[in-house]
Amino acid sequence: MLEGDLTLRQGQFELRSGLFALPAQGISVLFGKSGCGKSTLLRAIAGLDKATRGTLRFQGERWQDGGWHLPTPQRDIGFVFQDAALFPHLTVRGNLAFAAQRAPAPQRVDALENIAACADRVGVTDLLDQPVTTLSGGQRQRVAMGRALLMQPRLLCLDEPLSALDWQAKAELLALIDRLARETGLPMLFITHAPQEVERLADRVVFMVDGRIARIEPLHQALARPDSPLFAEEGPVSVLHGQLSAADADGLRHFGTAQLTLRLSLPDDANLSASRLRVLARDVSLATAQPQGMSILNQLPATIVAMHARGRERVTVVCQLADGQTLLAEITRYSCSALALQNGQRVFALVKSVALMG
Amino acid sequence: MTPLTPGEWQAIWLTAKLAGLTTVILLILCAPLAWWLARSTSRLANPVAALVSLPLVLPPTVIGFYLLIVLGPQGAVGGTLEALGLHHLAFSFWGILIGSVIYSMPFTVQPLREAFAAIDTRLLDAAATLRAGTLDQFFNVVLPLSRSGILTAVVITFAHTVGEFGVIAMLGGSLPDETRVVSIAIYDYTQALDYGAAHRLSAVLLGFSFLTLLAFYSINRRVMSPLRPR
Numbered sequence: 001m002l003e004g005d006l007t008l009r010q011g012q013f014e015l016r017s018g019l020f021a022l023p024a025q026g027i028s029v030l031f032g033k034s035g036c037g038k039s040t041l042l043r044a045i046a047g048l049d050k051a052t053r054g055t056l057r058f059q060g061e062r063w064q065d066g067g068w069h070l071p072t073p074q075r076d077i078g079f080v081f082q083d084a085a086l087f088p089h090l091t092v093r094g095n096l097a098f099a100a101q102r103a104p105a106p107q108r109v110d111a112l113e114n115i116a117a118c119a120d121r122v123g124v125t126d127l128l129d130q131p132v133t134t135l136s137g138g139q140r141q142r143v144a145m146g147r148a149l150l151m152q153p154r155l156l157c158l159d160e161p162l163s164a165l166d167w168q169a170k171a172e173l174l175a176l177i178d179r180l181a182r183e184t185g186l187p188m189l190f191i192t193h194a195p196q197e198v199e200r201l202a203d204r205v206v207f208m209v210d211g212r213i214a215r216i217e218p219l220h221q222a223l224a225r226p227d228s229p230l231f232a233e234e235g236p237v238s239v240l241h242g243q244l245s246a247a248d249a250d251g252l253r254h255f256g257t258a259q260l261t262l263r264l265s266l267p268d269d270a271n272l273s274a275s276r277l278r279v280l281a282r283d284v285s286l287a288t289a290q291p292q293g294m295s296i297l298n299q300l301p302a303t304i305v306a307m308h309a310r311g312r313e314r315v316t317v318v319c320q321l322a323d324g325q326t327l328l329a330e331i332t333r334y335s336c337s338a339l340a341l342q343n344g345q346r347v348f349a350l351v352k353s354v355a356l357m358g
Numbered sequence: 359m360t361p362l363t364p365g366e367w368q369a370i371w372l373t374a375k376l377a378g379l380t381t382v383i384l385l386i387l388c389a390p391l392a393w394w395l396a397r398s399t400s401r402l403a404n405p406v407a408a409l410v411s412l413p414l415v416l417p418p419t420v421i422g423f424y425l426l427i428v429l430g431p432q433g434a435v436g437g438t439l440e441a442l443g444l445h446h447l448a449f450s451f452w453g454i455l456i457g458s459v460i461y462s463m464p465f466t467v468q469p470l471r472e473a474f475a476a477i478d479t480r481l482l483d484a485a486a487t488l489r490a491g492t493l494d495q496f497f498n499v500v501l502p503l504s505r506s507g508i509l510t511a512v513v514i515t516f517a518h519t520v521g522e523f524g525v526i527a528m529l530g531g532s533l534p535d536e537t538r539v540v541s542i543a544i545y546d547y548t549q550a551l552d553y554g555a556a557h558r559l560s561a562v563l564l565g566f567s568f569l570t571l572l573a574f575y576s577i578n579r580r581v582m583s584p585l586r587p588r
Binding site: 043046071072073074076077078079083085086087088089098102103147148157 | 478481483484487491494498502503
């Protein structure tokens with residue numbers, strides 16, 4: 001558990017986190033507009049700003065208590081900075097070694113082996129002897145991740161590590177971060193202002209507004225609220241969790257859980273270990289009876305659990321699928337009254353398109 | 359041109375010893391001072407910076423005069439030494455060494471301060487998260503990234519001390535093997551109208567200064583190259 005209440009004044013800006021408690025497992029994503037204090041909070045948690053006040057405990061250990069603070073080097077926090085912050089006077093190997101040589105004694109013994117294994121894990125083995133000034137943005141962040149892992153952290157902080165990358169590097173790194181989180185079990189704090197990154201990675205979301213933590217909730221809860229800040233860009237979104245199976249006779253892959261199956265037509269280069277599907281509410285229609293003669297592949301039985309007005313003409317319908325997962329549909333107010341939709345009613349959700357995340 | 363006399367070699371050796379020791383002492387003193395000046399938000403930073411820079415604007419005679427007073431037999435430092443049964447520091451090698459350290463200090467502090475100020479603080483944050491304490495950060499991040507500034511400080515400090523005259527003339531006089539450095543020897547020769555000897559030593563200083571700066575500019579380019587994007 002990471003818990004506390006931190007304040008930090010920086011010029012005109014003031015961080016007042018309010019009392020918070022975060023489970024020290026999985027990926028917690030700090031989400032909010034730029035200038036809302038995400039980075040300031042992360043720096044305060046890492047102890048990088050001496051003006052931090054308040055309280056902070058990690059797994060019961062005291063990190064901050066009033067004006068007293070445990071120095072950063074003793075907190076065992078791996079930190080990936082927005083611009084990677086690699087040491088320009090060292091090679092890739094030198095940067096990794098800097099971390100490995102300062103790891104706790106048991107791991108330090110195998111420093112050389114660890115560097116090789118870690119370089120392989122983050123995909124920079126071929127770059128080991130290059131100066132870091134020659135690397136691309138994506139490569140720099142991979143090295144930064146490797147370096148942060150090699151110091152054997154108990155908590156990994158990532159401060160918008162993807163913001164300066166092109167979409168392809170971004171997608172690759174998201175997959176890498178997701179994989180590392182699952183393989184290492186290392187708790188992570190990840191900052192972003194991109195809803196897609198939240199939907200891709202988050203186990204829980206820390207919403208920040210004006211220098212304070214507005215709320216902390218699991219991703220599925222954050223996506224069940226019709227006014228979720230995550231919906232600001234593309235309207236309401238659902239994330240479905242499940243596994244991909246092999247292609248069937250028609251060349252379609254099945255995604256889902258024991259009680260839920262979607263049939264997908266995927267591009268050849270799709271990541272087959274992906275476990276999240278992103279569905280825009282505006283791509284979901286509702287029918288009161290299973291329609292016949294339709295080209296839409298996925299017609300999922302669902303139960304309406306709530307309906308929320310969205311603006312004057314539209315309604316967001318919250319549906320529960322067969323396996324309990326939530327799917328949002330955005331329909332017109334006219335359709336809603338024409339079909340006489342009600343809470344508890346059984347309907348079919350027609351999913352026009354989905355995006356596999358990963 | 360006639361070869362250098364033993365007395366002239368002695369002056370050259372003395373000059374090199376004075377400049378070398380001054381450079382070493384100043385590097386050790388000024389590294390933490392320049393670090394503090396580069397990073398501090400304290401109100402003391404500006405007065406301290408001004409104090410350290412005074413030798414840039416004061417006539418060397420003023421510094422030499424005050425040091426002569428302080429280090430001489432009646433001065434605070436010299437008098438105390440005398441009372442302890444030791445010798446005061448006016449007209450001694452240790453006296454002109456102290457004078458050189460003070461006189462050349464701005465030439466060490468300034469390049470170091472600029473180099474330290476140019477270091478991205480996020481690199482220090484990164485080092486801190488990798489368990490590097492303050493000293494570890496200083497020796498393994500700050501110093502390697504300040505190579506160029508350190509080299510500049512060493513060369514300028516050494517060369518400036520070699521070129522020192524006024525402070526030594528005031529404080530040290532011209533004692534062979536004690537305070538008669540090359541610049542003083544040249545002055546003495548000129549006063550004695552021995553222009554041939556003055557020429558010889560002047561040519562040595564001119565050649566030395568040019569070669570030092572030439573080497574500096576060549577090395578500096580090479581030392582810096584790994585830090586430049588290709």
